[in-house]
Amino acid sequence: MVDLYPPTGPYDSGYLDTGDGNRIYYEQLGNPRGKPALNVHGGPGSGAPQRPTRAWDPERYRVIRFDQRNCGRSTPHASDPAADMSLNTTQHLIDDMERLREHLGIERWLLNGGSWGSTLVLAYAQQHPERVTEMVIPAVTTTRRSEIDWLYRGAGQFHPEAWDRFRDGVPEDERGGDLLAAYSRLMENPDRAVREKAAADWLAWEDAVISNEPNGVPGMYSDREVDAQIAFVRICAHYFSNGAWLDEDQLLRDAHKLAGIPTVLVHGRHDMGCPPQTAWELAKRWPEATLHIVEDSGHAGSEALGQTVRTAIEEFKDR
Numbered sequence: 001m002v003d004l005y006p007p008t009g010p011y012d013s014g015y016l017d018t019g020d021g022n023r024i025y026y027e028q029l030g031n032p033r034g035k036p037a038l039n040v041h042g043g044p045g046s047g048a049p050q051r052p053t054r055a056w057d058p059e060r061y062r063v064i065r066f067d068q069r070n071c072g073r074s075t076p077h078a079s080d081p082a083a084d085m086s087l088n089t090t091q092h093l094i095d096d097m098e099r100l101r102e103h104l105g106i107e108r109w110l111l112n113g114g115s116w117g118s119t120l121v122l123a124y125a126q127q128h129p130e131r132v133t134e135m136v137i138p139a140v141t142t143t144r145r146s147e148i149d150w151l152y153r154g155a156g157q158f159h160p161e162a163w164d165r166f167r168d169g170v171p172e173d174e175r176g177g178d179l180l181a182a183y184s185r186l187m188e189n190p191d192r193a194v195r196e197k198a199a200a201d202w203l204a205w206e207d208a209v210i211s212n213e214p215n216g217v218p219g220m221y222s223d224r225e226v227d228a229q230i231a232f233v234r235i236c237a238h239y240f241s242n243g244a245w246l247d248e249d250q251l252l253r254d255a256h257k258l259a260g261i262p263t264v265l266v267h268g269r270h271d272m273g274c275p276p277q278t279a280w281e282l283a284k285r286w287p288e289a290t291l292h293i294v295e296d297s298g299h300a301g302s303e304a305l306g307q308t309v310r311t312a313i314e315e316f317k318d319r
Contacts, residue, residue, distance in 0.1 A: 025072060259288065
């Protein structure tokens with residue numbers, strides 16, 4: 001069993017100017033001379049954790065984490081209707097990561113990201129495989145349209161009453177069409193009350209999806225302050241209504257580009273938001289990836305899932 005390390009806070013923080021009006025918040029934790037590791041948050045739009053890290057050996061790792069565009073401490077914040085969402089796409093985020101690597105003078109780094117973060121680290125690594133030493137990926141998703149459709153429609157088979165409420169959150173004449181695009185339009189409404197209600201309706205659905213998982217936490221998604229709710233949903237709806245600007249099956253199709261990168265994939269058997277099928281498909285296409293399916297876990301995680309992730313991080317620290 002891998003013990004947690006004492007809480008470690010940032011030794012450095014700052015803002016990266018992207019040149020298009022965005023400023024990306026980043027911070028570094030651990031040992032400035034340690035092995036570089038980039039932690040990539042989920043959502044999209046969740047923001048990086050603001051608590052100390054305990055999973056990474058502070059003597060051996062130099063951990064970098066950042067808030068993706070328009071969320072967390074990055075500016076402009078997506079709760080501001082003036083924030084330009086056209087400047088926030090998957091390619092923008094990949095370019096931000098590469099810009100941050102260069103800014104920090106890092107040659108290569110380990111990548112760690114779960115849920116949406118797993119999509120982003122896979123997309124980055126397929127464009128820049130020479131910059132990646134290893135990967136640790138829990139809650140694997142590639143944000144295919146089929147996966148998005150499951151999360152925002154298919155999972156309604158298990159929670160029909162909650163899904164009806166989610167559907168009814170958009171105008172009646174749009175309920176038979178693209179719900180995510182309808183929500184994205186609501187999140188662009190100049191009336192803050194409209195945006196707040198749409199965000200609350202969306203997050204109530206996200207909460208329902210994980211409610212019956214092992215270790216599902218009530219209010220896991222909606223338990224955040226209102227500006228963070230608005231930003232999260234505005235960014236999620238923007239990304240998912242556009243298929244994250246990825247070709248269907250792109251990240252699976254191009255898994256061969258990850259050849260030579262040792263990787264640990266960790267997935268909960270009962271993950272209702274991201275069923276294990278995608279992790280299984282990816283592992284079959286990627287010989288260097290080892291997949292662990294954790295029986296007592298869903299998307300909300302478990303101690304066993306966390307332990308599996310920490311074991312991988314520990315094993316990679318001396319590689």
